[in-house]
Amino acid sequence: LFDGQLRFARDAPIPRRDGEALIRVICAGICGTDLEITKGYANFRGILGHEFVGRVVESPSRYMLGRRVVGQINVGCGKCHNCLTSNPGHCPERTALGIRGRDGAFAEFLSLPPQNLFEIPDSISDEAAVFAEPLAAACRILEQVDILDSSRVAIVGDGRLAQLIVRALAHVRCETTMIGKHAEKLRLGEEAGARAITLGQAEKEAQKFDIVIEASGSTSGLPLALALVKPLGTVVLKSTHHGMAAADISTAVINEVTIIGSRCGPLQRAIDLLASGAVNPLPLISARLPLEEGIRAFQKATEPGALKVLLELVG
Amino acid sequence: LFDGQLRFARDAPIPRRDGEALIRVICAGICGTDLEITKGYANFRGILGHEFVGRVVESPSRYMLGRRVVGQINVGCGKCHNCLTSNPGHCPERTALGIRGRDGAFAEFLSLPPQNLFEIPDSISDEAAVFAEPLAAACRILEQVDILDSSRVAIVGDGRLAQLIVRALAHVRCETTMIGKHAEKLRLGEEAGARAITLGQAEKEAQKFDIVIEASGSTSGLPLALALVKPLGTVVLKSTHHGMAAADISTAVINEVTIIGSRCGPLQRAIDLLASGAVNPLPLISARLPLEEGIRAFQKATEPGALKVLLELVG
Numbered sequence A, B: 001l002f003d004g005q006l007r008f009a010r011d012a013p014i015p016r017r018d019g020e021a022l023i024r025v026i027c028a029g030i031c032g033t034d035l036e037i038t039k040g041y042a043n044f045r046g047i048l049g050h051e052f053v054g055r056v057v058e059s060p061s062r063y064m065l066g067r068r069v070v071g072q073i074n075v076g077c078g079k080c081h082n083c084l085t086s087n088p089g090h091c092p093e094r095t096a097l098g099i100r101g102r103d104g105a106f107a108e109f110l111s112l113p114p115q116n117l118f119e120i121p122d123s124i125s126d127e128a129a130v131f132a133e134p135l136a137a138a139c140r141i142l143e144q145v146d147i148l149d150s151s152r153v154a155i156v157g158d159g160r161l162a163q164l165i166v167r168a169l170a171h172v173r174c175e176t177t178m179i180g181k182h183a184e185k186l187r188l189g190e191e192a193g194a195r196a197i198t199l200g201q202a203e204k205e206a207q208k209f210d211i212v213i214e215a216s217g218s219t220s221g222l223p224l225a226l227a228l229v230k231p232l233g234t235v236v237l238k239s240t241h242h243g244m245a246a247a248d249i250s251t252a253v254i255n256e257v258t259i260i261g262s263r264c265g266p267l268q269r270a271i272d273l274l275a276s277g278a279v280n281p282l283p284l285i286s287a288r289l290p291l292e293e294g295i296r297a298f299q300k301a302t303e304p305g306a307l308k309v310l311l312e313l314v315g
Helices: A032-037 A132-144 A160-169 A183-191 A198-204 A219-227 A250-254 A266-277 A293-300 B032-039 B132-143 B161-168 B182-190 B198-205 B221-228 B249-253 B267-275 B291-302
Strands: A021-029 A050-058 A068-071 A109-112 A117-120 A152-156 A174-182 A196-197 A209-214 A231-237 A245-247 A258-261 A285-290 A308-312 B019-029 B053-060 B068-071 B109-112 B118-119 B150-158 B175-180 B195-198 B209-212 B229-237 B245-247 B257-260 B285-290 B308-312
Touching: A021 A068, A021 B068, A032 A293, A050 A132, A068 A132, A068 A266, A117 A266, A132 A160, A132 A209, A132 A231, A132 A266, A152 A160, A152 B195, A160 A174, A160 A266, A174 A183, A174 A198, A174 A258, A183 A196, A196 A198, A198 A219, A219 A231, A219 A245, A219 B209, A245 B198, A250 B257, A258 B221, A258 B249, A285 A293, A285 B209, A293 B109, B019 B068, B032 B291, B053 B132, B068 B267, B118 B267, B132 B161, B150 B161, B150 B221, B161 B175, B175 B182, B175 B198, B182 B195, B195 B198, B198 B209, B209 B221, B221 B229, B221 B245, B221 B249, B257 B308, B285 B291
Parallel strands: A152 A174, A152 A209, A174 A196, A209 A231, A231 A258, A285 A308, B150 B175, B150 B209, B175 B195, B209 B229, B229 B257, B285 B308
Antiparallel strands: A021 A050, A021 A109, A021 A308, A050 A068, A068 A117, A245 B245, A258 B257, B019 B053, B019 B109, B019 B308, B053 B068, B068 B118
């Protein structure tokens, strides 16, 4: 629970909503966005958490009952232009699990409409299924930008999301370079098929990349991305963070760079990548803790070397 | 001449370059970029000016001799990938007239390669021809973004470039809104077919526009553009200015906005718009002064109500 201060609340009320399914959470993941919310991002108060796998225990559509699912986190009004064009994530009235107007997954139960739920095949473990939501966000890039086999792609960042992006790109045959600070994380990027370089090395590669994906979670990521991208190239912004980013935006004008904001993505595509074994997220798990140790889990997630920290419900 | 301080230099040397044409300047225009350069933008030292009409007095290609021309301002190396794909404006070795490594048009003569020159038909006056270069920059937007008849387009800014953008869009049947501060400039925007509103009114139109074109020349333009654009919409950045723009870039991520930098454009298209009368730039002229009064002309161009100030060579 975050109410200006992060704290663990026992006996949260069961979040039943008309027309929605009730899901008993099995396992949930801590995301960079959760950490940013505790710094003030999105001005959210309530139960955090939007990466989860759970089991449907109540549902208006009987088909879903008892199934193991992950969930699309945005719930639109169902009536506006965005909702009617399959973009509930851009509905101005939307709620978003653990981010906006809706309690999240760091609890025993959560509520989402049945149409937001995607069944997880038995071949995907609980620990891997938790990665479906952030892996879908990584796959969103492939919906927005044409990445060719000949494309030179840089990923700014070596953290949780950056690692999943490398893995989502591994089945495109582009040249992928991960740029980061942490030797161990860069090594994980290399394992997934990326060339891995440090920030210092990246300074020598100005204007070398067709596509630069900013996934550092830091306000310094955008200026670096603008320095790395070729004229007429594309910068994809994946990080949401609290605060202002200052950039000499004239660079983007002079080089006619395209900058694309990128958020939630196609869950089914992510599930398919996990089910086929094309993406193995398990090396990205830094720690697994019971929900009761949520505060400690958040602390662990902020440590410099940390990647994904999972919260497990033993029930 | 700008060498850290703006001053007028009599008897500038005649800028002859191998393989290039020599053009006697008839008339030149002061652009926002010129004003930014005097504040430190682009770190340029030399003769300013890149909007001009002139007559070819020497040329390696005889065809051009004696013709009245405007010029594409970027000169590439001719050998790199960008040059060979018709993008000399993105050549890393390029010079640019009055902006980068090449003396500009606020002089009796300037030098450009013959292939950079475009002949001006007799139907276009000298005063109108000077607008070909900035009007081409406005037309660049139409090459980069699909603007539909149903598109709602906002232009942030009511100055020189914003006025030309309104006029370039007038033959697209989109709904165009100009957002500015100056009643007289907004009236000129209305004359050209735009709906014109003040910054205060614009605050009530958050997320109402499919496309927002930032042409304010101010660092506050980007945050406003991000507030005005719809989710999944497009922001076009036309302003180059000295200094950093701070923006809560998370807005662009959450709303999955596309931000496109846009610079120089198709001169022939601009010439055609001027020749057909589709665009009449003459109401945008605030003052015409002889080159000798260049310093006063710059002062006039910085006045709040000023639009285009022309420098004329009486020879």
